[in-house]
Every structure is written in structure tokens, then in C-alpha cells.
Amino acid sequence: MGGYAALVGIVFAETGLLAGFFLPGDSLLVTAGLLASSEGALNVWMLVVLLSAAAIAGDSTGYAIGYHLGPRLFNREDSRVFHKDHLARTQRFYQKYGAKTIVLARFVPIVRTFAPTVAGAGKMHYRTFLLFNIIGGIGWATGMTLAGYFLGRSIPNIERHLHWVIGVVILLSILPIVYEWRLSKRSRPATQHPTASR
Numbered sequence: 001m002g003g004y005a006a007l008v009g010i011v012f013a014e015t016g017l018l019a020g021f022f023l024p025g026d027s028l029l030v031t032a033g034l035l036a037s038s039e040g041a042l043n044v045w046m047l048v049v050l051l052s053a054a055a056i057a058g059d060s061t062g063y064a065i066g067y068h069l070g071p072r073l074f075n076r077e078d079s080r081v082f083h084k085d086h087l088a089r090t091q092r093f094y095q096k097y098g099a100k101t102i103v104l105a106r107f108v109p110i111v112r113t114f115a116p117t118v119a120g121a122g123k124m125h126y127r128t129f130l131l132f133n134i135i136g137g138i139g140w141a142t143g144m145t146l147a148g149y150f151l152g153r154s155i156p157n158i159e160r161h162l163h164w165v166i167g168v169v170i171l172l173s174i175l176p177i178v179y180e181w182r183l184s185k186r187s188r189p190a191t192q193h194p195t196a197s198r
Helices: 002-016 025-036 044-074 084-107 111-121 126-154 158-196
Strands: none
Touching (some): 002 111, 025 044, 044 111, 084 111, 111 126
16 A cells, blocks of 8 residues: 555645645656556556545645635745746646646646646636546546556566656656747747837
């Protein structure tokens, strides 16, 4: 049970506690699925249930933090574990996708950690938040875990190349961040151009 408890704790911290943004959510779930594909290591359906519950509970905790401490968070000074840039980036994501952010953010590192806090700070209706939280939490935890599980079942001895699998998962997970960053870089000169021409 120690392995399950550690996985649940990491998923909860990454999704619910602002200081957990650096934790390896996507790669952890895929790795857990890979381990479950080996006989006797972990039970994949137990993982799906526990990790989905941890993801949902984590987002609800993040919402509560934002709801009660929202203004103070946005005025807080940067530190090693807290950067207002992460909140600002999540706000832009939220403005673009609205309530769907709670689902979409599950698949974007950093944004995944801060999205529920921004929703709470913005006083998003909790029933709406909870609906998207459940959909996103189950979809993310189940999808990533089963992806690792079926990958392990389909490719013999893939666990011997676990570092490559983790590297690919990390690369794919940061692509949305790179894409958003490039879009913001492109749009910045366009918004500043009229001011410069006066």
C-alpha cells in the first residue's frame, strides 16, 4: 500500500498545492501504468480509482485556496516555490477557454496546478467547477494511467527503456506551454505597434 499512498500524495500535491507545480504528474501516471502492466506490481484499476480521487480532491483544495486567499496570492512577492507569472499565465488560459480550462488544464503542466486556484479566486460557481473538475480529473488520471498500462502490455520489455518513455511524455506535456508562449510572443508586437506609431 505504500506505493499507492505515495502516488496519491504526489498527484494530490501537484494538483492541489501551489508549491507542487514542479512534481511529475503526467510522467508519474504513465510510469504507474507501466508498472501495473507487470504482473503483481500494481493493480491498474485500483490506480485509476485512487488517482482520479486524488486529482479531484487536489483541484477542490486548490479552488478553496483561491477562494479564500485569492487577492493575497496575486499581491504576494515571488519566491523559490511561488511565481506570479504562473498565475498570470493561467489567467490568460482561463480567459481563452473559460470553464473548460478546468478540464484542458489537466493536460498542461503548471497550468494544471494553478487553474483551480484561479477559478476559486475568480469566484467561479462551485457546482460548475466541480462538474469540470470531476470530468477532467477522471479523464486525466484514467487516460494517462491506461496509456502507460497498454503501452507496457503492447511493447515487450519497455520498462527497460523507462527513461525514454518518461522523456517523451515530458516533451509532449510541455508542447502546449511552448505553443502558448509563442502565441503570446507573436501577439505582443501587434498590440504594441499602434502605440509606437503615434
